Amino acid sequence: MPDSAALPDEKLLSRAASYIKGCKRLVVLTGAGVSKESGIPTFRDKLTGLWEGYDPGQLATPEGFLKNPPLVWKWYDWRRQMVSAAEPNDGHRAIAQLQKLVPTTVVTQNVDRLHQRAGSENVLELHGNILTFRCFERGHQALDGVASGLDEPPICQCGSLLRPNVVWFGEALPQSVLADANKAAKLCDLMFVVGTSALVQPAASLPHIALDRGAIVVEVNPNETPLSEDATLFLSGASGLVMPQLVRLFEALN
Ligand code: APR
Numbered sequence: 001m002p003d004s005a006a007l008p009d010e011k012l013l014s015r016a017a018s019y020i021k022g023c024k025r026l027v028v029l030t031g032a033g034v035s036k037e038s039g040i041p042t043f044r045d046k047l048t049g050l051w052e053g054y055d056p057g058q059l060a061t062p063e064g065f066l067k068n069p070p071l072v073w074k075w076y077d078w079r080r081q082m083v084s085a086a087e088p089n090d091g092h093r094a095i096a097q098l099q100k101l102v103p104t105t106v107v108t109q110n111v112d113r114l115h116q117r118a119g120s121e122n123v124l125e126l127h128g129n130i131l132t133f134r135c136f137e138r139g140h141q142a143l144d145g146v147a148s149g150l151d152e153p154p155i156c157q158c159g160s161l162l163r164p165n166v167v168w169f170g171e172a173l174p175q176s177v178l179a180d181a182n183k184a185a186k187l188c189d190l191m192f193v194v195g196t197s198a199l200v201q202p203a204a205s206l207p208h209i210a211l212d213r214g215a216i217v218v219e220v221n222p223n224e225t226p227l228s229e230d231a232t233l234f235l236s237g238a239s240g241l242v243m244p245q246l247v248r249l250f251e252a253l254n
Pocket residue numbers: 004030031032033034036037042043044045049109110127194195196197198199200220221222223225237238239240
């Protein structure tokens with residue numbers, strides 16, 4: 001079991017900081033691991049991951065929603081309340097700080113908006129967000145706030161059920177967001193891949209797009225993933241420890 005409280009070797013951290021110094025366009029691609037230190041469970045971590053205790057087919061597909069709308073609604077309501085009560089952590093704040101120092105595109109699979117609350121701007125939300133709603137049939141946006149604690153989905157003016165504004169398994173990603181993320185991956189010369197199991201497409205292909213174009217890819221994760229072997233550098237550790245340390249080392253180089 002890796003020790004997520006440990007920092008990677010100083011030499012590796014310094015190497016990553018020097019990559020930042022040399023880069024012109026940075027992409028930071030994130031997943032559930034960056035929010036773990038804010039108390040939000042990941043999906044695939046052993047024992048603590050959401051998909052260990054819940055069935056994605058029931059809870060995160062359009063078919064699951066239609067089969068049992070109250071179940072899906074209540075599960076998202078629980079997650080929404082958890083996200084609303086959570087605070088961004090040092091990893092989110094370090095990524096927001098990087099964005100101020102280097103031209104950076106933040107691309108996230110997370111639906112919790114913690115990057116934005118930490119100060120990141122123009123975040124590309126590949127999987128939407130859990131805090132807003134649209135109707136199932138026609139995609140009408142729910143403009144008024146939706147109360148938490150409801151036992152079933154409210155009804156849109158058009159008569160359809162409201163659903164969270166997230167991307168479920170089997171659904172297409174928002175096309176313009178995906179196009180912007182692909183473009184950023186093609187144009188960057190450095191990509192940090194932080195806190196993702198690198199298993200879910202199309203997000204998982206973004207580091208490979210960058211690598212194919214000659215960019216440096218640095219992975220930050222307490223555990224190895226299918227990307228680790230191909231990444232230029234693997235930094236083993238928790239995002240809330242590694243990312244602030246990288247920013248400190250980078251600032252010391254300037
Ligand atoms: N810092 C960095 N990484 C961490 C930390 C931490 N403190 N703690 C755990 N991790 C890593 C895990 O080792 C794992 O590789 O975060 C990763 C989380 O992986 P997943 O749970 O698979 O999350 P993610 O990659 O974001 O999942 C992608 O799958 O179910 C869908 O839509 C959901 O957006 C999600 C997508």
